[in-house]
Amino acid sequence: MSENETRxxxxxxxxxxAAQSALRWAVEDARRRGCPVDVITAWHPDYGGMIGPVPAEVLMALSPQAMKDAAQKALDGAVHGFEGVEIRRILVEGDPRDALTKASEEAELLVVGSRGHNTVAEIILGSVSSYCVHHAACPVVVIREPKVKKEHTLAAAAAPLTPGPLL
Structure with a gap:
């Protein structure tokens, strides 16, 4: 990267x-900084969870090309509609931790979401955000998972229950 090129x-x-919230945050930050946004999606074929015979349709959907195409479609859909900043789409085959920390070497800032996979996958694979915080070559911002708004019910609006008579 040259001296005049913006990181x-x-x-x-x-x-x-959480990743979509991270993308929105990153785009707003890049607008303020006047720099581009590199949006990275990593994919890799993982057949470790399959046990027993698998239908041909499922096997075709799990082919490397089908997985790459699905990841590209998700990447394109995620960045659709953002304007006012240069967005560069980057699709990488491999571990997201490695892809993001490598990209951090030439970055001004790395932004990740706090939750992606479910809890079981996080235990097996490890937290991408935690890995990035500890191994990135630039500052890292971790955007927390958006809170789900709970429906306001009549029971919630009622007076709180007390453990016994008030004295």
């Missing part, structure tokens, strides 16, 4: 609500 804000996305 990008890098953001990792995986289709989760």
């Amino acid at each position: 990008p804000v890098v953001v990792g996305i995986d289709g989760s609500p």
Whole structure:
């Protein structure tokens, strides 16, 4: 990267609500900085969870080309509609932790979501955000998972229950 070239804000996305929030945050930050956004999606074939015979349709959907195409479609869909900043789409085959920390070497900032996979996958694979915080070559911003708004019910509006008579 040359001295005159602006370093990008890098953001990792995986289709989760936290990743989409991270993308929105990264785009706003890049607008303020006047730099581009590198949006990275990593994919890799993983057949470790399959046990027993698998129908041909499922096997075709799990082919490397089908997985790459699905990841590209998700990447394109995630960045659709953002304007006012240069967005560069980057699709990488491999571990997202490695892809993001490598991209951080040339980045102004790395932005990731706090939750992507479910809890079981996080235990097996490890937290991407935690890995990035500890191994990135630039500052890292972790955007928390958006809170789900609970429906306001009549019971919630009622007076609180007390453990016994008030004295």
